[in-house]
Amino acid sequence: MKKEEPEYKKHLKGIVLNLPETPGIYQYIDENGTIIYVGKAINLKRRVSSYFQKNQKSIKTKRLVNNIRDLKYIVVNNEEEALLLENNLIKRYKPRYNVLLKDDKTYPLICITNEFYPRIFVTRRRLKGLGTYYGPYTYSAPLVAVMGLIKQIYSMRRCQLQLTPERINQGKFKLCLDYHIKTCKGPCCGLQSHEDYMKDVSEIKEILRGNTQTLLDLLMDEMKSLSQQMKFEEAQILKEKYELIESYRAKSAIVNSYINADVFTIEMNENIGYINYLHITNGAVNQAFTFEYRKQLDESEEELLQLGIIEMRERYGSKSPEIIVPFKVYMNLANTTFTIPQKGEKKKLLELSLMNVKQYKLDRLKQAEKLDPDQKRIRLLKEIQDQLKLAKLPAQIECFDNSNISGSDAVAACVVFKMGKPSKNDYRKYNIKTVVGPDDYASMREVVGRRYKRIIEEGGTLPDLIITDGGKGQMEVVREVIEDELELKIPIAGLAKDNKHRTSELLYGFPPVVIGIKQSTPLFHLLENIQNEVHRFAIKFHRNKRSKSQIASVLDNIKGVGQSRKEALLKAFKSAARIKAASEEEIAAVIGKAAAKNIKEKLNGDS
Incomplete structure (x- = not known):
């Protein structure tokens, strides 16, 4: 007897099958709820799936996989963000199966010291009180670019001398080679004033913060002022600086390390609110969590988001002075401001959070639909109800189509879909009895009348929605029969095709209007399936009838x-x-x- 697969393996398999093919990080969790491994991937689905292959050769990987009981992941925009997030999470959780960076090194930072004449250098260690740090930089290219720009424009000291005003005034220092090759202006000997030096430091900080446009605006104003004063040589120096910064801004990406905030976004479906929380420290994501609230009393998006903000900040002990949200939230928290960004780095963080919550919602729906396929059909029917503003769920949909060749052997067909599935026992074929010649409108009138008169007489179930395989004319004929002749109230829609005989649009209402439904969506495919099914059924019936008549004439x-x-x-x-x-x-x-x-x-x- 085949051994039944453990529940945790079924759970993991369900998650892996629904992973997105996007960049991100993944976290493996053991039976105690402890994160035992954090990894990065350019393609999450492909990377994570590789761990669970049966022909896995690595003993260490097999040992890791045997301890996995749950899997969580975070989607990001690109590989750089995945690297940053992986690094932060490894340092935070120190997972058992992760290789920690040697010598406790991490990604490089740029430090501006707190000295009287600050130094600027690259480091991998963040020492409290030493200075202000910018980064981290996951790749060397942007780091080399910004340091190269600083070196090219500004003559900053590289020595480690303790340059205090007293020691400078006492003449304790001598000019070094850097002064003679013009890479330093000699502040150690009082040849560069503190004010001038700190002005350069201030501009460098603006570059490292990513505020290059602000700096460019200031330089432009200063250039204009010098030109008006006829100081053309000084203006030319600023112009060269301006051009270098502008060129750098166009080519390089600066990591903004000053954002410290909590980011929240929310996505809703009928009964559940999905909320994503990102905790941002120095511009890096060091906490990310998506959770859900099941509505109890028809709570609004804002009410659920308020609950989520309080819950997450309390759970993680966050004291971030800023909360970034997608819409106005009417709540007050001490020493905290709410921001709805329209552009810039904060807007990018909001978009990252929104991408995660949308992916989480999609994955949850896919998992639920695999466990209960009826959920998907109910969701699609709910979408039809919402799109057409129907009073009730279209649990039973009936669709009609005619088929004839120059009026000969004219037939019609009706297909029935119950809860989004074809109910073939309820399909009906009709020989056209009262129409002479090719008249689709008259044929539709006859068939619709015959069907629903019989249902009324026999006490059968009327549909929640009637769909015609045709446009406005067919819809009007059905409306005349249903409303004017039979005095019934059944919603009527039409499915029109393009010149290549492909489903192109859904029509609804009188006068009919086009209901916008994106092609390639599950809802569009359901409607397309209904139209194709009635067309197939009608054509098959017509061909059989023609074959019978041909054989009858021959025999x-x-x-x-x-x-x-x-x-x-x-x-x-x-x-x-x-x-x-x-x-x-x-x-x-x-x-x-x-x-x-x-x-x-x-x-x-x-x-």
């Missing part, structure tokens, strides 16, 4: 061939042409030797 007046034998031949050979092509033995196998001989003699004689 009429042949001795020994009655109605039952005609039907048997139709079932076996499908068309008159195939009967003609069949051998006497093949026909005899269906209706007997004597009748087969008569048919072959008649058909050979006709040919």
